[in-house]
Amino acid sequence: MNKIFFGLVLLGVPISVIGSFLHWPSVIMFIVYCLTIVALAGFMGRATESLAIVMGPRIGGLLNATFGNAVELIISIFSLKAGLVGVVLASLTGSVLGNLLLVAGLSFFVGGTKYKRQKFNVFDARHNAGLLIFAVIVAFVIPEVFTQDMNESSTMSLSVGISIILILLYLAALFFKLVTHRGVYQHTEKTEEHEEEVPEWSTKKAIIILAAATLAVAYVSEKLVHTFSEVGETFGWSELFIGVIIVAIVGNAAEHASAVIMAYKNKMDVAVEIAVGSTLQVAMFVAPVLVLISLMYPTHMPLVFTMPELISMVTAVFLMIMISNDGETNWFEGLTLLAAYFIMGIGFYLL
Template sequence: MNRIFGVLVAVGVPLTVLGSFQNWPSIAMFFICSISVVALSSFMGRATESLAIVSGPRIGGLLNATFGNAVELIISIFALQAGLIGVVLASLTGSVLGNLLLVGGLSFFLGGIKFKRQMFNVHDATHNSGLLIFAVVVAFVIPEIFSMTMNETETIQLSVGISVIMIVLYLAGLFFKLVTHRGVYNHADVAQDSEHEEPEWSKKKALIILLVATLIVAYVSENLVHTFEEVGKQFGWSELFIGVIIVAIVGNAAEHASALIMAMKNKMDVAVEIAIGSTLQIAMFVAPVLVLISLFMPQQMPLVFTVSELVAMITAVFLAINVMNDGESNWFEGLTLLAAYLIMGIGFYLL
């Protein structure tokens, strides 16, 4: 499988470069770029696994989420420059839904088929649950409600204020997990397993591969963004569907692949950290950063989602919390999360 992904990268990236210079049709470029991003994500997944063994599940999962969300951030910045604010907000929604329901669901489902009962750190799950409720239910709903009686300038000001608070709280949360309380709530079984496992790559090599893969994905993603409008017309996809489903899946392919690999190896602490940690990073860091970056763009982006996007995210958060808060998972819980994702996907397609 690794050879296949290597071949796809070796073929897909040069074709992307060639196609961008020769102005190939948008549909051809869309599929070439999408396949290239997914193939590159396999290398990011292997690098993450090596880092998780060397540095522990929290740091490994955080690094994977950070490098993976860098792709999402880059795609969104290019979309902001193109004035596609609806696509950006929809892609943020899709990332939340994709990480919690699709990644979490597939991880629980595939891991649960191989292992009847999988365990992960219940303390981390409980801690993350509180942050998820804050990020989505509090910080995303407040701008939606208050903006109803505000003008555009006041809505932007409110969005900026909330964005700064969210970034500060997110950084404080990292300081809590990685500095003041690092090792306090470690999962003993995972620590024992990691001691007897050798990483595929050294820490330095894994970091270099993560960095290089992210840079290449950034280039491919820029070309991918330019295909959205034409592909949407050809397939009858709305701007909302492209953002919630297509951009979110392609932009977060790295986390998707890594979490599934971890779950199949019964490393649920890493898989859950990737799914939840990536969601928190999107909601509490990437989204606020995009709001601040948009201040320097021709068109500013308020932190105001549509009602359908908000309802979908809130539903996903409470369903994920209910499933994950016991520190155990099985294939049926994974199937439940996947079913919720499919239902929402159908809804967004038909909107």
């Protein structure tokens, strides 16, 4: 797989540059850009995994989620610049659904086929459950309710206010987990002793690869955004479907792969931290930051989602909480999450 990704990067980056200059057909370039971003995300995943081995599961999971979301943040900024607010909001929805249902579902399913029961830190699961309810249900549903009778200016003011509160609470949550209460809620029951792992790359090499891959992703993402309209018309995809399914899967490719690999190695604390931690980062940091960034562009982005997007996110949150709140999982619970994702995917495709 690593050789395939290396080959895709070696071919994909030059073809992306040449194709954009020569104005090759949008549909062909869309496929090239997507494959290149997924391959680059694979390198970002390997770099963050090397750093995670050195820094521990919590910081490793956080790093993986952060750099995984960096790809989507870059795509979203260029989409905002192009005035594609609908695509950005849909991609945020897709990230929440993708992480809670697809990433967690695949991780639980793949890990569960190897181990009968897999355990993870129940205290972290319960802490994350409260934050998920706050971030998705309080912060996303409230604007929809209050903005029914508001004008555009008031809607944007409410969105900015909520965004600032979300960012501050997210930073406080990181401070709580990594500083004031680090090690307080330990996972007391260890299922299996793991051999000490050696990182694939040194810290310096991992950071250099991470930086280079992020820059390459930024370039390819800008080109990808310009293909959305034509690709949507060609395949009959709505803006909503492109955002919820395509952009979300491409943008989160790094953490998708990393979480599944960690689950297969029975490192469920890291796998859950990637899936749920990434969702929280999208809802409490990426989305609010995009609202604030949109103020610099002619088209502003309020934190107001469509009803199908809201109901899907709320359903995903409750399902994930019900499945993960006991601190253990199995392959059937993973399959349940995957089934929910595919049902929603069909719905968004036909919408």
